[in-house]
Amino acid sequence: MQVTVDVVGKGERELEIDAGATYGDVVRSVGYNTQEAAVLVDGTPVPEDATVDADRVTVLRLIKGGNGNVGFGDDCRA
Numbered sequence: 001m002q003v004t005v006d007v008v009g010k011g012e013r014e015l016e017i018d019a020g021a022t023y024g025d026v027v028r029s030v031g032y033n034t035q036e037a038a039v040l041v042d043g044t045p046v047p048e049d050a051t052v053d054a055d056r057v058t059v060l061r062l063i064k065g066g067n068g069n070v071g072f073g074d075d076c077r078a
Contacts, residue, residue, distance in 0.1 A: 004056045005030055017052060024048035027059060036063040 001019060006012045007030050015029055023039040023046050030037075034048045040058040 001052070001055075003052060003054070006056070006058045008058060008060045021052050022049050023052055023057070026052060026057060030059050032059065032061060037061045 001017050001021070003015050003017055003026065004012060005015050005026060010030075013030070015026065017025060017029070024034045026039055027034050027037045027048065038045050038060050039048070040046070040060060041054045041056075043058075046057075
C-alpha cells in the first residue's frame with residue numbers, strides 16, 4: 001500500500017507500507033518515535049496502534065528542542 005506522508009516542516013514523501021501496518025509504523029518510517037510525533041488523518045489524531053486505512057496522512061512532531069527555558073510571558077502571573 002502506498003501512503004503520502006506530509007511531515008510538518010519537512011515536506012511530503014511517498015511510503016510503501018505493508019498490509020496491516022499501523023500509524024505507529026508510519027511515524028517510525030519517517031524517523032520519529034511514537035512518543036515524539038503523532039499522525040493526523042484529515043486533521044484528527046489517530047491511535048498509533050490503529051491499522052493504516054488512509055492514503056494521505058500528516059505526521060506532526062510534538063516535541064521540539066529548545067533552550068530549556070520555560071516561560072509564560074510578561075502578562076501572566078503565577
